[in-house]
Amino acid sequence: MRQIPSATVARLPAYVRALEALLADGCVTTSSDALADRSGTSPSLVRKDLSSLGSWGRRGVGYDTAHLREKLATVLGLTTQRRVVVVGVGHLGHALARYPGFADRGFTVVGLVDADPAVVGSVVAGLVVQPPERLGLLVERTAATIGIIATPAGPAQQVCDALVEAGVGGILTFAPRALRVPPEVDLRAVDVAAELAILAFHDRRRRHA
Amino acid sequence: MRQIPSATVARLPAYVRALEALLADGCVTTSSDALADRSGTSPSLVRKDLSSLGSWGRRGVGYDTAHLREKLATVLGLTTQRRVVVVGVGHLGHALARYPGFADRGFTVVGLVDADPAVVGSVVAGLVVQPPERLGLLVERTAATIGIIATPAGPAQQVCDALVEAGVGGILTFAPRALRVPPEVDLRAVDVAAELAILAFHDRRRRHA
DNA sequence: TAGATTGTTAATCGATTAACAATC
DNA sequence: TAGATTGTTAATCGATTAACAATC
Numbered sequence: 001m002r003q004i005p006s007a008t009v010a011r012l013p014a015y016v017r018a019l020e021a022l023l024a025d026g027c028v029t030t031s032s033d034a035l036a037d038r039s040g041t042s043p044s045l046v047r048k049d050l051s052s053l054g055s056w057g058r059r060g061v062g063y064d065t066a067h068l069r070e071k072l073a074t075v076l077g078l079t080t081q082r083r084v085v086v087v088g089v090g091h092l093g094h095a096l097a098r099y100p101g102f103a104d105r106g107f108t109v110v111g112l113v114d115a116d117p118a119v120v121g122s123v124v125a126g127l128v129v130q131p132p133e134r135l136g137l138l139v140e141r142t143a144a145t146i147g148i149i150a151t152p153a154g155p156a157q158q159v160c161d162a163l164v165e166a167g168v169g170g171i172l173t174f175a176p177r178a179l180r181v182p183p184e185v186d187l188r189a190v191d192v193a194a195e196l197a198i199l200a201f202h203d204r205r206r207r208h209a
Numbered sequence: 210m211r212q213i214p215s216a217t218v219a220r221l222p223a224y225v226r227a228l229e230a231l232l233a234d235g236c237v238t239t240s241s242d243a244l245a246d247r248s249g250t251s252p253s254l255v256r257k258d259l260s261s262l263g264s265w266g267r268r269g270v271g272y273d274t275a276h277l278r279e280k281l282a283t284v285l286g287l288t289t290q291r292r293v294v295v296v297g298v299g300h301l302g303h304a305l306a307r308y309p310g311f312a313d314r315g316f317t318v319v320g321l322v323d324a325d326p327a328v329v330g331s332v333v334a335g336l337v338v339q340p341p342e343r344l345g346l347l348v349e350r351t352a353a354t355i356g357i358i359a360t361p362a363g364p365a366q367q368v369c370d371a372l373v374e375a376g377v378g379g380i381l382t383f384a385p386r387a388l389r390v391p392p393e394v395d396l397r398a399v400d401v402a403a404e405l406a407i408l409a410f411h412d413r414r415r416r417h418a
Numbered sequence: 419t420a421g422a423t424t425g426t427t428a429a430t431c432g433a434t435t436a437a438c439a440a441t442c
Numbered sequence: 443t444a445g446a447t448t449g450t451t452a453a454t455c456g457a458t459t460a461a462c463a464a465t466c
Contacts, residue, residue: 007433009410013403014387021386031447040387043447044435051449059448060442076406077413084405091307095300101385101402106409145412146405169415170408172401176310177230178223178249186411188404192381193310194222195397196293196355197285199379200315201218202395203354204286206378216457240423252423253459260425268424269466 004075008049012076014039015046019069031062078106083144085111085168087159088151089119089129092174096150097125110142115155132162139166149173160187213284217258221285223248224255228278240271287315292353294320294377296368297360298328298338301383305359306334319351324364341371348375358382369396 018038022030032043032050039046050056050063056071057063073079084102086093089112096102097109112129114120120131130138139147147163149156149171156175163171170186173179176194181187227247231239241252241259248255259265259272265280266272282288293311295302298321305311306318321338323329329340339347348356356372358365358380365384372380379395382388385403390396 005433009407010403012410013400013406016406017386033447038387040389042435044437045433047448048434048450055449057448058442059440060446062447075410077409078406080409080413082405082409082412091300091304095304096401098300099401102405105402105406107402107405145416146408169412172404172408177226178247180249186408188408190399190401190404191222192305192308192399193314193316194219195381195399196291196311196316197222197225197287197314198218199355199381199395199397200286200289200291201221201284203291203378204289206393207354214457242423251459253461254457256424257426257458264425266424267466268464269422271423 004052008052009076011039011041011045011049012072014041015049016069016072016076016078019065019072022065023069027065029062030065030068032057035063080106082107082146083110083142084108084146084148085113085135085139085142085144085163086148086150087113087132087135087163088149089114089124090150093148093150094124096148097127107146110144111138113138115151132159135159135162136166139163139168144168146170146172149175149179151175153177213261217261218285220248220250220254220258221281223250224258225278225281225285225287228274228281231274232278236274238271239274239277241266244272289315291316291355292319292351293317293355293357294322294344294348294351294353294372295357295359296322296341296344296372297358298323298333299359302357302359303333305357306336316355319353320347322347324360341368344368344371345375348372348377353377355379355381358384358388360384362386 015035018035021038032046035046036043053075056068084107086096086109097112112124112127113132113135114129115132120129122129145168147168149159151159153176156177157179160179164181164185172188174190176191224244227244230247241255244255245252262284265277293316295305295318306321321333321336322341322344323338324341329338331338354377356377358368360368362385365386366388369388373390373394381397383399385400
């Protein structure tokens with residue numbers, strides 16, 4: 001199978017969710033139209049995305065909801081447990097450590113790290129918060145493959161370097177700054193303040209001020 | 210000035226931050242190279258983005274750091290205060306209500322709403338949490354223009370409809386599902402579980418399993 | 419002047435849309 | 443058969459990169 005376009009990969013989680021909602025509604029079979037509707041894309045794009053992964057539909061009939069969900073979950077790698085370490089146990093880190101949406105998808109938070117001595121040693125979501133100098137050991141012992149950065153901007157690059165050094169393959173950062181990783185490490189960034197700034201841009205246009 | 214490409218708008222917050230970091234480092238003048246470096250893009254793209262907004266650099270010299278920062282902040286609409294209402298005061302809503310990165314950028318959280326009677330009436334970040342039926346009145350009284358949805362997937366579309374009905378112009382959602390808004394309302398979505406799923410996809414490829 | 423760096427154009431690349439033949 | 447819906451191609455659109463003339 002050829003390389004899957006990154007825009008397609010980015011839409012797969014929405015398709016998986018749409019399929020689960022359809023299953024819950026008792027739809028045994030579904031169509032590119034219904035999927036587009038529930039995932040916020042277009043029918044054309046749904047068909048193109050799905051056919052780039054394999055031909056799992058039947059012309060004139062549609063897709064088997066449960067079967068397609070399985071296929072997509074497998075492609076995404078959601079069928080294997082992934083171990084996650086969270087660095088930064090402030091409000092956001094707390095929220096992440098307890099987020100139920102992770103366990104559903106095969107993600108287990110196996111370690112927490114914070115630089116604040118007042119936080120180190122406390123128990124959050126059943127885990128004892130570790131100091132930064134234990135990060136390497138923690139990743140090694142838990143065999144975590146994904147790191148989440150929920151620290152302020154200041155220490156974020158240093159934390160990122162430590163995660164890379166410790167050997168994680170993917171990093172999700174919430175820190176409001178650009179991070180540098182070597183090409184073999186996958187970095188995704190969520191930037192809440194930037195999202196609001198983009199909303200402000202349109203808000204400004206609308207209000208002409 | 211012609212329509213600004215959405216890809217350009219999405220990069221502007223990173224440029225503003227890069228410029229602030231350069232200012233803090235005492236750089237009076239900067240270049241597309243330095244900006245690309247600090248914002249994680251390419252020099253070509255920096256020049257193209259900036260010149261699509263206006264010609265604010267000097268050939269052979271570069272850009273005036275402070276001046277460019279001002280210009281971009283103005284384009285983004287960060288110079289005016291924007292009032293924000295947060296719906297859903299769980300761990301994430303808490304974290305957002307207290308996020309210091311908002312105030313810095315001219316965003317003020319002016320209202321909190323939650324459906325849980327145990328949460329309604331409590332004080333978070335100096336605000337009394339309101340019940341859902343007060344949402345419309347709250348938006349009206351505070352003249353909020355932006356709504357943040359930090360609820361579970363279940364009630365998210367209903368909350369979204371209520372925010373639209375109440376008259377906000379922009380919505381930022383963290384709920385793990387696709388939302389529908391009328392075309393005149395600007396919707397941005399942050400999907401943490403989807404980001405992890407995308408990391409899982411690459412992780413799977415790497416480990417060949 | 420010589421070196422640096424922007425602004426802009428042309429070339430490339432990737433993603434989306436539209437249309438329709440294949441086929442259930 | 444007639445109607446429905448996929449899979450796939452071609453056309454369009456938008457975004458990025460590369461190159462370089464303009465100019466400080």
